[in-house]
Amino acid sequence: MQLVESVTLIPLERLFPSTVNVRLHVMEDAVRRLADDIAMRGLLHPLIVRPEGTGYGVVCGRMRLEAIRLLQREKPQDFERFFSSGVPCIVKELSDREALELSLSENLRQNTLTPEEVGRAIARLHEMGLSPEEIKQRLFVELDTVQRALRMYSRLVGVVEYVAAAKAGRPPRRPERRGPRVSRTGVVEEARTAELLAKELPVSVDEIVKAATEAAAQYGLSTNEMRLVADIVAREARQRGGLRSEEVHKLVAKAAEDVKAADYRERVVLIRQNLLQQLEEYAAERGVTFHEALNKALEAGLRVLKR
Numbered sequence: 001m002q003l004v005e006s007v008t009l010i011p012l013e014r015l016f017p018s019t020v021n022v023r024l025h026v027m028e029d030a031v032r033r034l035a036d037d038i039a040m041r042g043l044l045h046p047l048i049v050r051p052e053g054t055g056y057g058v059v060c061g062r063m064r065l066e067a068i069r070l071l072q073r074e075k076p077q078d079f080e081r082f083f084s085s086g087v088p089c090i091v092k093e094l095s096d097r098e099a100l101e102l103s104l105s106e107n108l109r110q111n112t113l114t115p116e117e118v119g120r121a122i123a124r125l126h127e128m129g130l131s132p133e134e135i136k137q138r139l140f141v142e143l144d145t146v147q148r149a150l151r152m153y154s155r156l157v158g159v160v161e162y163v164a165a166a167k168a169g170r171p172p173r174r175p176e177r178r179g180p181r182v183s184r185t186g187v188v189e190e191a192r193t194a195e196l197l198a199k200e201l202p203v204s205v206d207e208i209v210k211a212a213t214e215a216a217a218q219y220g221l222s223t224n225e226m227r228l229v230a231d232i233v234a235r236e237a238r239q240r241g242g243l244r245s246e247e248v249h250k251l252v253a254k255a256a257e258d259v260k261a262a263d264y265r266e267r268v269v270l271i272r273q274n275l276l277q278q279l280e281e282y283a284a285e286r287g288v289t290f291h292e293a294l295n296k297a298l299e300a301g302l303r304v305l306k307r
């Protein structure tokens with residue numbers, strides 16, 4: 001017989017993300033969608049919390065916590081309807097390692113974490129004394145996944161001075177900058193891309209990550225611009241049949257210069273499915289990136305519309 005855990009109502013102001021909660025990035029649009037769902041149906045699953053300081057740290061349910069906060073700010077009537085007596089929580093006495101395992105396990109099942117968040121959490125478990133094999137058994141993931149996450153995070157630590165205070169997206173332009181800053185997410189994506197590039201470039205993954213990170217910091221590239229640089233490098237490598245070590249830095253720098261000179265602007269747009277498929281097919285046929293194909297299509301279309 002399975003025991004039902006008791007639910008405790010806790011005032012929202014006493015709840016905050018736990019120090020071991022694995023989620024670092026909360027997407028505003030996802031929080032807003034969840035808030036709308038809670039406003040309609042109520043909270044379907046209570047938060048899992050543990051006592052921390054004078055309140056309770058949310059171990060599982062960071063997105064739900066932010067959605068409830070959003071309701072309090074923007075839909076106070078719905079907030080009062082569901083949470084006037086407090087937020088439903090399950091209180092657990094957990095050590096740091098137990099709480100970290102629980103937070104990571106839940107979010108892995110939901111598949112909503114970034115590679116950086118997974119790598120950081122697995123690295124912390126490893127630092128707490130768990131071997132890769134033990135992490136595999138406790139989280140029910142492949143050993144290769146654990147080892148790859150540890151390798152990825154170790155590389156990011158090597159460029160932490162570039163990303164320590166950065167936010168996702170293009171870094172803010174400032175007249176005076178004390179040091180280079182790039183997108184934290186961008187470095188993670190670049191490291192992931194580097195894993196693929198290493199199969200076709202006779203140079204180390206660390207060297208590719210270092211070159212791309214330095215170029216991104218120098219030119220102030222956003223995450224998508226970094227991806228575009230990586231695509232250009234990969235295409236050039238395929239055309240040349242590989243690249244020598246000394247060519248990587250020059251090619252990355254040249255690609256970064258070209259991308260920066262193009263002065264791309266990021267916009268959230270809706271593209272019909274049939275047009276999206278045609279663009280992807282065009283990009284594959286011409287051996288260009290999706291962004292390049294989209295820009296070519298827009299240029300051609302605008303010329304026709306202006307006639």
